[in-house]
Amino acid sequence: MPNSRCLVSITMLLFSLVANSVPEPGYCDSVLDLNYAPALRVDNIIFSNQGTTQTKYFHGWPSLAAVESTGVISMTWTSPGDDADSGCANHYVIRFSNNPISDANWDQAFEALNPPAPLDAGSPQEYTLNGLECGRRYYFAIKTVDESGNTSPISNIADAFASGIMAPTLVGAEVDSANNLANLYANPVEAAMPIFYEFALDSMPTFPNPLIDVDLLVDSLVSVTFTDLGDNVIYFWRCRAVAVGRSDSSSWSVIDSFHMDMSDFIAPAVDVSSPNGGEMLEVGSTYMIRWDCSDNVGVNSRRVEYTYDNGSYWELLQDWVSLPDSFSWTVPSQLSTQCLIRISARDEAGNIGSDISDGFFTVADNIPPTVFINDPVVDDSITMGWTAFDNGIIMHYLIDYTTDSGQNWVEVASGPGGDSGSVTLPMPDQIPALGIRVTCFDMAENSGADTLYVTPTEVNDGNGPIPAGYYLGQSYPNPFNPLATIEYGLPVSSPVTIEIFDITGARVASLKDEYEAAGKHSVTWNADNVTSGTYFYRIVAGEFSEVGKATLVK
Known part of the structure; x- marks a missing residue:
């Protein structure tokens, strides 16, 4: 076998360690104990030494073991030696983590301080790890390093759930000063036994007379609600996890506080x-x-x-x-x-x-004005008035007339305003009829007009003078409550329909639906059953249709 390679067989024995001491239940302040640790066996490990490769055949690490001892973790193993089954390694590297350890995350695991020096091959060794959190699972592994810096492969990964219960961490207090209560929240902890959570609240940080409440159901958070709290008081609170049956408990969490101030400085x-x-x-x-x-x-x-x-x-x-x-x-x-x-x-x-x-x-403003011409007085001249209404404001008016049935119009008057007015015109001779038109314009320049045709001599048939054309008069009084009278004129006998509508266009009343003789007529509307507002009344007589507006004020 070349000098650059050597086979090393390392045999490790599994040992167990009896717990040194058992602390008082409920206290596990700075140490953690593990119940067990699975084994790792390593064979065929190749080391690199200053450019020269040596192959060392370890005859198997006996399982790295961790034995339960409340408050500490005692690890045991058999020294693997250095070359073959003899000598000793230079030093150990012991690492631990809350996550499984592998070659990929070896460097991210915590390194234990002051590990023991390696003994001769086959010697039993142990190491005690302190300062771990109760109620957490930990993973452990070892590597050996020789005098040339060659590092062995990772040992088996030992893991165990520490005995004891870890103290909860506080999330915070949600203070409802309007209802003098506070909701307290903490994070749940992992435990090997059924537990519940106990919250303590006091106005003193030493908790001489605490209020106690518990949360039995665990969701993403644990919480309790303290009610009937005093105004302008600083409250201190803490939490701990307790085993069902109170056989064990965690230490109390850190102390937090909140101020119950019922003064209202919050705007709507x-x-x-x-x-x-x-x-x-x-x-x-x-x-x-x-x-x-x-x-x-x-x-x-x-x-x-x-x-x-x-x-x-x-x-x-x-x-x-x-x-x-x-x-x-x-x-x-x-x-x-x-x-x-x-x-x-x-x-x-x-x-x-x-x-x-x-x-x-x-x-x-998209609604044009409504204009109506009042009954004219006709002799050698024509005196007539008009009234106009709009959902907005009438800005100006225009009066013109025609003697040829509307083919040509001649302006005779115009001006600002125009809600109402009157004008006197000479009656031309030898014409069948004179057409008079009043046009009113609102602020959006929407326009509405009414036209009245008169003859030199009007006929009276008992219903008053027969108008030369259809017309619809302004209701009166206006505003009204609750009765309004609406006048209208028919130049010939006609079917007449008069209806009332609200501002949305919904019909609220029907006042007339019958055939009537030519002449001047009126109808009264009783608005007892509707609310105050603006209403529109419409007449349809033959081919004639016109709309007026009335305002009801109750």
Whole structure:
């Protein structure tokens, strides 16, 4: 056999060590004991020595063993020697870890301090490891190194679950000052026996008169709740794991503390839900502003504000009242694309929290004005008036007439405003009829018009003067409560339908559905069964259809 190689047979014997001492149950402060350690056997180990390879045949490590001894781990093995079955190694490397040890993670395992010096081959050896955590599983392995630095393969991996119970680690306290209680949390520990968790709470760090509570069920955390705690008190707490039957327990955990302060410095949390950006609201419509608010103690009152200029000016809609989390709002006439709502909430301690719409909403006017011409007075001239209404504001009007059935129109008057007005026009001679048109424009330049045709001489058939054309008059009084009278005119006998609708377009009443003679007529609406708001009334007579608006105020 070449000099660069040699066969070494190393035989190791398995030994066991009797526990030195047993500490008092429940105390395992700085040591860990193991119950057993499986064996490792090593054969055919190749060492490298300064470029020269030597093959050493160990005749098998007897099992590396760890014998239970409360508070310590006693490891035993037989010295493998150096070359063949003789001599001794230079030194040992003993490593331990909470994870299984292999060649891949050998360097990451903890190295034991002050291992014993190797004895002659075949000699029994032992080593005691202190300062490990109770209730944890540990893994152990040994390598030998000769005088030339050659290192043996890893021994067998011994593992054992330390006797005793490890102390829990605290997670923290969740303090609910509004309900003067505290939830205490700790991490569970691994144990070889059934355990429960005991929490101690006291106003003194020495725990002279602790409150005790236990958690029997273990999830990802263990917890207890202490109630009826005192105000402005610093509480100290700790936790330990206890064996069922109290045969053993861990040491107490570290001590933590919390301050129970029932003073309220927390402002309410507010969240505007609508309008919250992107909505388009119609002028004059009723819109429900909604929000959510909460407080650790309770919300006392709310305030609602509106801006149409991105917050340069805030208009107060409702000031500090005990509202539910909503407010019914009549959308104003100011057209804008930079509208926001701000909700503020105040609690009993005077803390105020607020929220603003996340984005702009738009106030728009898409509904044209409704215009009607009142009964004219006709002789050598025509005197007539008109009334117009809109969901917003009438900005200006235009009056023109035609003598050729609408083929050509001549402007006779115009001006700002135009909710109502009157005009006197000469009656042209030798024409079959004169058409008069009043057009009104709102702030969005939506337009609505009414046209009335009159003849030089009107006929009276007992229902008053027969109008030259259909018309629908403004209800009166306006606003009203609860009765409103609606006048209308028929130039010829016609089927007539008159209905009432709310702002959403839903029909709320039917006032007329019959055939009527030509002339001036009226009908009365009793609005006892509906709520305050804006309503629209519509007439359909023959080919004629017109809409008017009435405001109910209760």
